[in-house]
Amino acid sequence: MSVAAAFVRSGRKIVAIGRNYADHVMELNNAMPKEPFFFLKPTTSYVPSGGRVEIPRGIVAHHEVELGLVIGKGGRDIKQADAEQHIAGYALAVDMTARNLQDQVKKKGLPWSAAKGFDTFTPIGSYIPKSSILDPHNLNLSLKINGAVKQDGPTSDMIFRIPRLLEHISSIMTLEEGDLILTGTPSGVGPVAPGDHVECSLTDAEGKELSALDFTA
Template sequence: MTQLFEAPAPVLAATSDGNQFPVRRIFCIGRNYAAHAREMGRDPDREAPFFFTKWAETVVPSGATIAYPGETANFHYEAELVVAIDKPGRNIAAADALGHVYGYATGLDMTRRDLQLEAREKGRPWDTGKNVEQSSPLGLIHPVAEVGHPDSGSIRLTVNGAVKQDADLNELIWDVQDVIAYVSRFYRLEPGDLIYTGTPAGVGAVVQGDAIVVSIAGLSDCAVTVGAPAND
């Protein structure tokens, strides 16, 4: 039997201790900061957690130039704390959840906001708004042995040096333990999975040439530049 074509190489994310973390899947928690939920027109007190998924190949390293995607005129940044999973599990209890974590990183969930909102209003999936090439920039993953389990501390995003998002990790509606427990009810979590835990208020649009930097206390920054639209 002949293999019809070469399968793509796995996406490898860099860790702070010089290793490589093979990315398997991405789970993104929606509206997990109350102020952001309100700015998106939703009441955070009435919602259980929810999430959407993205392809592993949307991950790009800090320092990259990401293409401004087609089919949008409203390309938004969202700063996020990212959880890297290294131990499998299904129906994980919240009390056991942190034992499944390899480490943490800063990240971005870049979004075609106009397409996301159009899909939301029509009751359609968000894929065209969220699951976009180069839309999951990721800083270095820091092992738990190095940084512990961050549950408080600054999360901040700047565009061209101007502060746009500024919050504290303790403002998460659903913390890391709860998020892991919830996602594992629907999918068996596997080593290589990433969970983007949600973004604070202050999301907004960027244009070509903008420099975005996400900073989270105790972690390496995630920095990208918005480049020209892809032409391939």
């Protein structure tokens, strides 16, 4: 298995884009970004599909279903025209977020690392080879809690598209094989309570399921 296909075990970083869907930016009353921005999540936050997300005491943990990009060929200062060559595959992911803690640190100008980095805060689906996805900007992301749809949005709504994201991140830090890029979440984020069962789906334009991911809290 390539390092990229084994990214959950072998990857060194997770780079997550914030505020990349306009509906989501508005639901949290955030400013619309003029350029992409990102934060890091530790790879210790991965939990495979079927696993359990631990919600620490006192934490309000929100789900954010996202399309993940798995880096194949590493690089620095990647040009938008070359971005596609650096992607080995995709994965369906949830960027779990300690929303109450994040709200506090945002007010104080402190880092987001703890609010985004708890163990089990990145539920992750199977590796999807690039050849299985015709157009990553023409997919649909959805998330249900206990059967009720909470998030349901098309990746065509991304404010900054994938080549722009790779260009931006790699202008700051080298990307390596096995790194995961989370590309932002559509609207509908909200709390996951202990005991909840969460099911996510990635479908193509025809409604065919490309990947599923579920977890219990």
